[in-house]
Amino acid sequence: MPGNGIHEKVMPGNAIQQKVMPGNAIQQKVMLAKPRLAREQIAQRAALELPDGAYVNLGWGIPNLIADYLPKEITVYFHSENGILGMGRRAKSGEEDFDQVDAMKVPVTLIPGASFFHQADAHLMSRGGHLDVAVLGGFQVSEKGDLSNWKIPGAKDSGGIGGAMDIAAGAKTLIVCMEHTTKDGAPKIVKKCTYPLTGLACVDTIITDLAVIDVKPEGLILREVARGWTAEEVQVLTGVQLIVRQQIPEMSFA
């Protein structure tokens, strides 16, 4: 909640260029040493955001782990931008069919009621608002919900966009799963993205190794924090002022 003492700890706008903030350097160092959630736990938490019966696209990285953590009582239809709806688990050794791969080139199985279609129809589903939820990885998310997730500034290689921009433009709900800070400790939740953008005002929820945060018109709302972390500590590692409306519960995994 504004006025709860968190204000002073907000990191200024461009956190990338000034990786260690003078004002709270000590406090930040402490934070960086504390244990955080594993990538698998981020995925596990994100799995809980998927409603029963939802059509869902999972991007590269952490999101791709989510399928392993779906609650047993729900059915979710996974979409792959190469033209599959209804992907099941990854194929086991010996049952792989390399004509049946996901967007990461991994052989997958199908669930009953799956379908194949060409790639234009696959992206039509993403862009046209037919996916209930998409989960992407992220390099940065801004306080307006802008997303950067496809290219590291200054990288020498070409980068690659893939289906992320179509998904960012069209999914009904977009969740970003990522680490809360870079390896150097710089916040990945920032005032304004400094990495090349994927889409504007597209992110609805951010799930990190420290917190669950919702992007709302009024700002970034802290919904949950990881076990052992306080809202104030999460704020120190966040480049934007978080709105704290209540006693913040611990991130749940079931």
Next chain:
Amino acid sequence: MPGNGIHEKVMPGNAIQQKVMPGNAIQQKVMLAKPRLAREQIAQRAALELPDGAYVNLGWGIPNLIADYLPKEITVYFHSENGILGMGRRAKSGEEDFDQVDAMKVPVTLIPGASFFHQADAHLMSRGGHLDVAVLGGFQVSEKGDLSNWKIPGAKDSGGIGGAMDIAAGAKTLIVCMEHTTKDGAPKIVKKCTYPLTGLACVDTIITDLAVIDVKPEGLILREVARGWTAEEVQVLTGVQLIVRQQIPEMSFA
């Protein structure tokens, strides 16, 4: 050929409004009484324009008769804008399936190698330049190859466009089959269409009950005339000066 005496017989621009031309009223009367080709013969002549292996769309009216007159030695793949490629003959009594109809709602058969697809793909074929030949009916064709074929001016009903505009925009070769004049004797080949337009500069060849005429950048080139007719006589009933480059042969049917 310019200067061959045909010039004087050219009907002025707007032939619709002045149905009987003062200058050649008598001559025109004679012409109008002469026997012309039947609709079936127009279709029969048009059938010869279809190359072996061509993908072809036939419109309403005279074009729809063409399939009955295909030379036996060639195979043509008929396209229907409701999503069929490879239509065969009309279904006989007793073999009709009303889920397998052409664009005129007539039950049809298929030839081996036919395919079904949705209507967006069907029109994609028309508009995207994939059809080798389309044959449409016409109310008017201008000397630039503009076509009017969907609405009669002043008609009280709504009119209807159907697939004609997509075809006019996209077919590699567009043939129009129509009577050479209206029932009142007014030319349907005109300087400028006065009926609502279907497409601009889209017609390649006009086949009528009197002649075969090619639309070229330099003008309308008379290619053949019906038995019993001369180039001069056809010119009298045409609203545009025809280019006559040679001794004009009789319209052939085989």
Next chain:
Amino acid sequence: MKQKLYASLDEAVADIPDGAQIMFGGFGGAGFPNNLIQALARKGTKNITAVSNNCGTREGELGLMFKNNQIKHVIASFPGPHANYFQERFAAKEVTLELVPQGILCERMRAAGAGLQGFYTTVGVGTEVAEGKEERLLEGERCILELPIHADYALIKAQQADELGNLTYRLAARNFNPIMAMAAKTTIAEVEEIVPVGTIDPEHVMTPAIFVHRIVQAKGLRYAG
């Protein structure tokens, strides 16, 4: 999980409000959602904006909607030679019409389904269809700008559905149905047959379940012209 299967035609259309924009599948007598149309007539929804290739065949297909004066505006390509109820209302100015080239009708609906905000085409340039539309040169050609056609509902007809909503269509009864299924907020499919999940070969699904929100089996009127 949300159940897509509806027990009756009437339940499937029960929430369609007055003023809704509704797409109706079908072409040339094939693939019309005739049974849903009859349910919508029973329901009595008024002031509909209809999107349909034709405007009915006598009392059949959309004819019933015009006879009952349920439609105030129609976006169509080829009202048709036997659309007498439509033509009467049109002549009486009780219904307005936007006439669209057939392929452009498909593309405008597809654009809505595909999350595209408009496209340029040479189709209709210089004709009545171009009136009031932006024209420009692109790739050396005169083009006009066409905008998406969205809908609140699509009423479509399919052959088979599984309970998830995967659809197949029979022969040329496919026509507009898969396009409309993609373009509407809520797609309601009447089907000949409901089959167990897994029955339809994944390679042969014609409309994937993601586009289908309600399914109802209808053994009644297949052809209604």
Next chain:
Amino acid sequence: MKQKLYASLDEAVADIPDGAQIMFGGFGGAGFPNNLIQALARKGTKNITAVSNNCGTREGELGLMFKNNQIKHVIASFPGPHANYFQERFAAKEVTLELVPQGILCERMRAAGAGLQGFYTTVGVGTEVAEGKEERLLEGERCILELPIHADYALIKAQQADELGNLTYRLAARNFNPIMAMAAKTTIAEVEEIVPVGTIDPEHVMTPAIFVHRIVQAKGLRYAG
């Protein structure tokens, strides 16, 4: 009648000239025309503008084309983590790249196939992709104008072909292939199997014969990454 069936891969690509714009199907290792690519390597066509989702996987897929320096410009969405031959040439400025969002790559090719001259999309607005493109508001949204991508040739991979050119694809090996088949002037399909005309159910044809100009059976390289 023009015969579509070619006796060899080499004959199927024999006329592809230097400077051609060529689409290459395939995604994630599946549905790549690997055998046609090898034929094109043997032929040695240079200065190709390639349109492809990725830029090869080591020597596999398009990798061979980059290794041989046959491509001068590529329009791609996701060059890929193992496109080392491409990345080397790209770093050396021997090849230029236009990076396109994957769905927009599909739509731009489809627009070419569909005879549309451009479309508006919200995808990429405010990003590098929008640089140099016209932006406007449509339906209340910021959109950019995207133009069609045409090609002289499409090299695609299918499962079955009949001798007329009707195609089916296997599982997710469909991907970009049907879209590219529609977009190119000349579409060349390498297929696993050639079946008699009439074998493929008309309802299950995935690419109708009208889009396919050359067919060649290739029993060689199915996966090449």
